[in-house]
Amino acid sequence: MSRDLLLTGGLVVDGTGAEPRRADVLVRNGRVAAVGAVVADVDKRDVTGRVVCPGFVDIHTHSDLTLLSDPRALSKVHQGVTTEVVGNCGLGAAPPGPDPGGLRGAVSYLDLDPAVTWPWHDLDGYLGAVERARPGVNVAALVGHLPLHAAVCGLSDRPASTVDLDRMTGLLRDALDAGAVGLSTGLVYAPLPYVREEELVALARVTASTGKLFAWHLRNYDDGLVESAAQAVRVARETGCRTQISHLQAVGPRNWGGVRRVLDLVDAANAEGCDIGVDVYPYLHGNAPLAQLLPAWAQAGGQAVWMPLLRDPVVRNRVRAEWTDRESRWDEITVGWTARAAPDPEIGRSVAELAAERGTTGGEVVLDILAELGMGVMMTAGGRSEVDLLAALAHPASVVASDGLALDPDGVTGAGLPHPRSYGTFPRYLSRYGDDDLADAVRRCTSAPAARVGLDDRGVLRAGARADVVVFDPATFTDTATFTAPHRFAAGIDLVLVNGVSTVDGGRHTGARAGTVERRF
Structure with missing residues (x-):
């Protein structure tokens, strides 16, 4: 009370x-x-x-299902987070569509507790389930692009037809009418790498008509970072949709400096009347499913299809041919969590360490793990620049967001070695980067992110x-x-x-x- x-x-x-x-x-x-x-x-x-x-307003989280596993949101509220926005990176649990099992596999990044059931049929039903769970923090939701697309087009490499787009935009309207604060896409999570720009434009137009936000996990954060950001800016210009570039970063030393180029694109578009923001977490390592390293073509059809194919020597050779630049960088990739029973000796080990131990290449190690576990393995990935991080944190259009999950350290969601951002993003930012201007630093953690998603009284x-x-x-x-x-x-x-x-x-x-x-x- x-x-x-x-x-x-x-x-x-x-x-x-x-x-x-x-x-x-x-x-x-x-x-x-x-x-x-x-x-x-x-x-x-x-x-x-x-x-x-x-209280801190975390507008980029993946707590969609962990809040149903343990509604207390311990890792978040203990760092001062009082509001979580779920449904980011195009991922989400609604609508489940005709193949809820396939969707659950595709968004397994969110799905750490197999005891959580999915009784809902749409976003309104999902939000009702969260309400009934009595969460310990306030919860708002973006509409995930992946569930929308999968509900209409499935998980294969199939472009949306005009009829498909009509169905998809209708589902989006229903979710926005149910109270979602916007839309998100994640163009690295299959089947979204196969999406054409016309689909992004169609969804952006519907979102723009409500004045709500379109958050982008870009198509590429390494060699294609600037080009990928240019696509988000282009769709924003064409549709007038309020836009958020998620967890801005440049991966790999040869791409350092790319963040500044993206911020220049944002500045130019905003000077023309667009409304484009960015968010960033204060770490030099990221976290994602290990399967994100696979080329898009190798993920078609969902993990039930592609996992067995990764044992085919022809497929393996083709994937490895696209990983030639990674063989010197496998030390940047560490296994953080797997779906295996604990304790798993691979957790906390870099791919380079595992390869040396087994007398093989990093590419072979990763393919073996993915063939066994599919989406059931998470990685921590480095290769980022502090100069880029500081540029993003200081930019007028940036806010702080964790890209983490609400976790229970003593429960099922406390397994493995997740990214520490789930426990420390906001105190880390304020204590290490916010000393010079505490008022502005707090603003970037509170009213500024709240305004991005229309939470005016938070x-x-x-x-x-x-x-x-x-x-x-x-x-x-x-x-x-x-x-x-x-x-x-x-x-x-x-x-x-x-x-x-x-x-x-x-x-x-x-x-x-x-x-x-x-x-x-």
């Missing part, structure tokens, strides 16, 4: 970018009642020496706004999760309120689950 509370003596950073100031914050009936010099006959908590700011401390509040000690607030020990909560957080309800207090979870499902119509 929400209780009235007066936070006194803290340094208020209100999320708008305004200068920090000493002020009291009154929480009443789940909302911020006042910010300033407040006199009220309610419970008081002295937070002198602490920063009081809005991410700001002002009278009338929802009382999502974080209180932290600036002297000790930091991430503690690492790549070798990722399941560690952030340090330095005293209090997290979700809709006015104490959810983390003194570093401990209270058991509260006070989140709401955020629908925007």
